[in-house]
Amino acid sequence: MKSISLNITKAASFLAEGAVKAYEPKVKAAQEALENGTCEGNDFLGWLHLPSSITPEFLNEIQAVANTLREKCEVVVVAGIGGSYLGARAVIEGLSNSFAWLVNDKKNPTILFAGNNIGEDYLYELTSFLKDKKFGVINISKSGTTTETALAFRLLKKQCEDQRGKEEAKDVIVAVTDAKKGAARTCADKEGYKSFIIPDNVGGRFSVLTPVGLLPIAVAGFDVKQLVAGAADMEKACGKDVAFDENPAAIYAATRQALYTQAGKKIEIVCNFQPKLHYFAEWWKQLYGESEGKDQKGIFPAACDFTTDLHSMGQWIQEGERSIFETVISVETPNEKLLFPHDNENLDGLNFLEGKRVDEVNKMAELGTRLAHVDGGVPNILVNVPELNAYYLGQLIYFFEKACGISGLLEEVNPFNQPGVEAYKKNMFALLNKPGYEAESKAIQERLANEK
Numbered sequence: 001m002k003s004i005s006l007n008i009t010k011a012a013s014f015l016a017e018g019a020v021k022a023y024e025p026k027v028k029a030a031q032e033a034l035e036n037g038t039c040e041g042n043d044f045l046g047w048l049h050l051p052s053s054i055t056p057e058f059l060n061e062i063q064a065v066a067n068t069l070r071e072k073c074e075v076v077v078v079a080g081i082g083g084s085y086l087g088a089r090a091v092i093e094g095l096s097n098s099f100a101w102l103v104n105d106k107k108n109p110t111i112l113f114a115g116n117n118i119g120e121d122y123l124y125e126l127t128s129f130l131k132d133k134k135f136g137v138i139n140i141s142k143s144g145t146t147t148e149t150a151l152a153f154r155l156l157k158k159q160c161e162d163q164r165g166k167e168e169a170k171d172v173i174v175a176v177t178d179a180k181k182g183a184a185r186t187c188a189d190k191e192g193y194k195s196f197i198i199p200d201n202v203g204g205r206f207s208v209l210t211p212v213g214l215l216p217i218a219v220a221g222f223d224v225k226q227l228v229a230g231a232a233d234m235e236k237a238c239g240k241d242v243a244f245d246e247n248p249a250a251i252y253a254a255t256r257q258a259l260y261t262q263a264g265k266k267i268e269i270v271c272n273f274q275p276k277l278h279y280f281a282e283w284w285k286q287l288y289g290e291s292e293g294k295d296q297k298g299i300f301p302a303a304c305d306f307t308t309d310l311h312s313m314g315q316w317i318q319e320g321e322r323s324i325f326e327t328v329i330s331v332e333t334p335n336e337k338l339l340f341p342h343d344n345e346n347l348d349g350l351n352f353l354e355g356k357r358v359d360e361v362n363k364m365a366e367l368g369t370r371l372a373h374v375d376g377g378v379p380n381i382l383v384n385v386p387e388l389n390a391y392y393l394g395q396l397i398y399f400f401e402k403a404c405g406i407s408g409l410l411e412e413v414n415p416f417n418q419p420g421v422e423a424y425k426k427n428m429f430a431l432l433n434k435p436g437y438e439a440e441s442k443a444i445q446e447r448l449a450n451e452k
């Protein structure tokens, strides 16, 4: 089996010679701290050896529940936000036909997502669409108390019960949540829903290889065994005893930290040339954003879909402030083959491409872009993915997770907490007069009155 691979040549040229290699002792210390559980946030290291610890029996259990949902539902709504949403969507969209929701071949249920926003139109349109559908719900929340998810679930649970009756609804509502605490757990136990546990020691953004990601991915019809196998192989490839020069997670972590601290590159743009990877970048943004953006530090994680965004963001990237670097996720071989046809009139002047694969043009766009951006002062890291399938996505997921843990420790922050996300919640609850927030409500109303 091949492996994803990393090429930092076009990034190292922006750094002093040996700058990446100089991180070797610090990376080693970070690897040791992760292994020994001596780093900050050490109660959230359950992801580190998760792939190799997943048993075939556990995957069979996931598959069995997925099969029930696949049999009984034409639509499955996955309710969750952040780490309880993005990993599943990243993999499902990465592996799905781009027009899956229009290809109604009845082989797979349509997967829809909710609980990741509070848009009234979104929820109205979703619940309207579901009115004549046999639908099921996977309610995913580690805390079990996240407002966005709880609001959507309240609507979906009621609608599912109204449409199917309470008894039948029990078979098609599944909870993925904490073992003991939170409203989602209490509700699942009370209603008798099938449920899966999110381990205490796996934080949301590192949870895609728990039932959080595995169940929706299996329901969508994708091979979770291959996904986990890919991740387990990458766990070995990024292990603490793998030499620095051969360890992709170590090199990626060191390169991005060197670019940040020594070349003033404060923004990392993850780019793809395959639209199916859009949500993979969204997952990556949360992973790195929540892990590293703290203590007034951290590389800002951004993403672009190319070539689409070359026609909107390309100008900025080529000639704007030189504070960015790019990480391109390049898919070596597409799954399908399409050749450019001949056109007698050749009005578009494209007959020179006749008989060529579309991907050949895409690859030249990719190379041309990388060279242009490097010439424009944008360091470039290349992550090569042999094919877009479950196995290599599993590799990619673990590679980025491991590198994130190392990189956060190199930055000297706790990569496994996210205290900053509470600030908006506190204000929102105060503004909504949530019981228990009386003092905050009073304070925020006074503040708003003074700002008028």
Ligand SMILES: O=P(O)(O)OC[C@H]1O[C@](O)(CO)[C@@H](O)[C@@H]1O
Binding pocket: 081, 082, 083, 084, 140, 141, 142, 143, 144, 145, 146, 149, 204, 205, 290, 418, 421
């Ligand atoms: O799974 P939960 O507890 O609903 O949390 C969802 C997401 O919300 C956050 O806690 C941020 O508010 C993320 O860290 C997390 O991934």
